Amino acid sequence: MVNVIDISKPENMRILHHFTLDNVELTDVETCGRHVFVSYESLSVKESGNVLVYENYNKKESTMHLIHNITVGSMPDMILPTHDCSRIVVALEGQAYISGGAVVDPPGGVGIITFPDGFRKDKEVSYTELDFMNYNNRVADLEKTGVRFVYRENNNSFSNDVEPEYLAINKDSTTAYVGLQENNAIAVVDLTQMNITSIHGLGFKNWNNSLLDPSDRDGGIKMSAWPIYGMYLPDAIKLVTWKGVDYIVTANEGDSKDYDDVWTEERRGHDFTDAMLSPEVGDDLRSALKNDSQLGRLKFTDATGKNSNGTFDALYTFGGRSFSILRADTMERVYDSGDDVERKLNQHRPEIFNSKFVKSKTPFKTRDSRSQFKGPETESLTYGIVDDHLLLFIGNERPGFVSVYSVADDITKPHFEFLYDGIGDVKMTFQQLYDQRKLNAMDPEDIRFVDGSSSPTGKPILLITGAVSGTLTIVNVDVTTTPSSAVKPDGLGPTTMILLAAVCWLAGRHSH
Template sequence: DGTFLSSVQVGAIPDMLVFTPDGEKVLVANEAEPSTDYLNDPEGSVSIIDLRIGKSRFNYPPFQRGVANITQADVTTAGFTAFNSTPLDSSIRIFGVNATVAKDLEPEYITISADSQTAWVTLQENNAIGILDISQGAFTSLKGLGFKNHQLAGNSLDASDRDGAGGAGLINIANWPVFGMYQPDAIASYRYQGNTYLVTANEGDAREYTALTEERRISALTLDATAFPNAAALQSNAQLGRLNVTNTRGDTKGDGDFDALYVFGARSFSIWDAQVTQVFDSGNQFEQRTATALPTFFNSNHDSNASFDTRSDNKGPEPEGVVIGEMFGGAYAFIGLERVGGIMVYDISNPVNPRFVQYINNRNFAGNPGTGTAGDLAPEGLIFIPASQSPNGQPLLVSANEVSGTVTIFQIQQAP
């Protein structure tokens, strides 16, 4: 009924929260982004709010006091100070201004194991996932996600928004000598044959502050002549010149030029085991399938219908949200594409061999995004409602669309 019940203090800049499956706790991802001048850079953390009676009164049954009686004593905040002096995987990015590990890590999204004991937390800017022991209220490990080799078959990407005749756009999905930083935003989890698997939407994100701006076009960099003997051609607009990469990684010899190039995000979704070892990545499928489905609106932006290919130089379709629905005897992943829009659907019942099911996009490219006639723009948050909890007895998918300010409910039907 909208009655205020209680409030507690959590960490800096809470960005996302989720209940544990048993309903006993709420976990809050405290992203702790710095001020634009980096003079204030709080430590990232996850706060655990215990909704039960409290540890000091454990002899009472859960929920006896009710949420209205929650106090600050019921909050445990897990940070990363224990990792300040610990060697980290080399693919974990720690690069803030005068940053410690604890200050640099920025929790983005959380998924929780079915038994409510473990949480996996995406650290998007850092290209990592933290594993949290909920009962202990502490992170046990940090897992770097490695990099995606876009030179390999199946990992191609469209790298330019000006690769067509006269500098126009063109669908040109090809292999290029760059690496993708997975940098997932949303994460979800499910069980298969007794084991937990994680599903990530590999959006990518660059830091852009007054004191630190890492995004650069490849045309603006000096490339190592040995690593890139064809640098002049690569740095043309038609090839890699327009592509945005980080300037914080790639100068492996420390001599001022770049020996490797790292782009933001992987333009894909991935499946990982509970120890964050990758078992599947969708490769170039998102760009290939949107190119087929929307050939005149490929890699469009979410705020303009006259934007064909304009996102190719910067994270492509930009997968942001993911949710898993268990139904029809299997598990399905729904992945929202922030820029071109729409939702990818995959049968992930077998985590090492997912199957594409459908791409649905109810964006109206004949409409006007400014007047609200362009349909759903920029799916941000996704919720799956199982048939057992659905008001019409059918499984539903709810999509909150950031740019259009709309909420859409899809009814899911099993294919004949």
């Protein structure tokens, strides 16, 4: 369902218009100028999807007129217009599916829809689809940078294994950056020449240098360093220009390839036998893998870390439980938040630490239950500029909160400011919280910053969609710069204190 929501009065938001499409799964909604773009994948024909172009909602007529219906490749997971609205870039995830008991893996790709003469119905629309076949013979070199080739059964090719997930476009609309989540990489697309120019692996995170809670059976919140590695596997990526330099910020959620009961790359720590581990794996790690209160419950991949003998030299878990900042021109990681997201959640809201949604249970009762998987699952992000400070808003899926960081000058030194979550009394069940409208921002799948000049409140706001709570939340962003004398030693100088308070939320009254 697509909803058109009037937010002109945040305390009384209302749905003006909605429509549904049959036998499809909606994947994204974007706007540019006077038009709305909607993408979907077909539930019956997995090899193709569609992008719809609508005129903006007409309040007088209470209608949205469909202008174009463009067929694209398999599973258009995200669409993003260029800044001048003349093109739409499409991330074609091509996610594998099961047919007749077998895995079918369509090719991943990047679609480019061009409107050379505007959006009118009688005007021509062109569609170009870029594939990754030129990289099938470069896998060995790509893997050295951290790129993953995961599903190799049935002679599957790398170009089919690739799964474009998220998009970012530079300011002059000449370059698109494409997140290949499960492949732990970012591809670069030249939008002028219409080709994929490079794939950059994102490397791996050494959990010896940061802390994580890897178990739901360790008696509570216990964060420790371990001699294992994390695969960043980012979901959302955003291009940020700061002090004249382009950076890519990544939300390092993590994701695995798991095809029902047919094939999976997931393996718990206690499923690794001694015979599966090479001499490179020390006794302490072997012991921790056998212990469910340590690494025994944590999920690892069995598709990364093997040597030529087929045994594991190192173990890799899903996600970075963090956000990272990379220089766009070199793809060098200049910052990673390490364990800060999980640590700040423990510090400020331990009662919902790595909690998960179970409608009959309380957030407190389910805390620590997601530690065995990917912890807080950092998945979405956006940014804004207020009072010469760059503000980074980092959305975390489990159970649903936004971490706020500020940057004064040096982008390699983000400063934590605030943690917002939409959970009321943690001793009420999720269902009770939902029924009493005390629940929002659960699984913040997408967040958007709106500056004061465009905001219905006249002040900066944050829009947070809750995929699990079925909500749209509007949050005020009140910024107060503290004097230098009041700054703590770990501050940035005259720092930024972010005070957020939920103005209103709108429940789409979905059943759970």
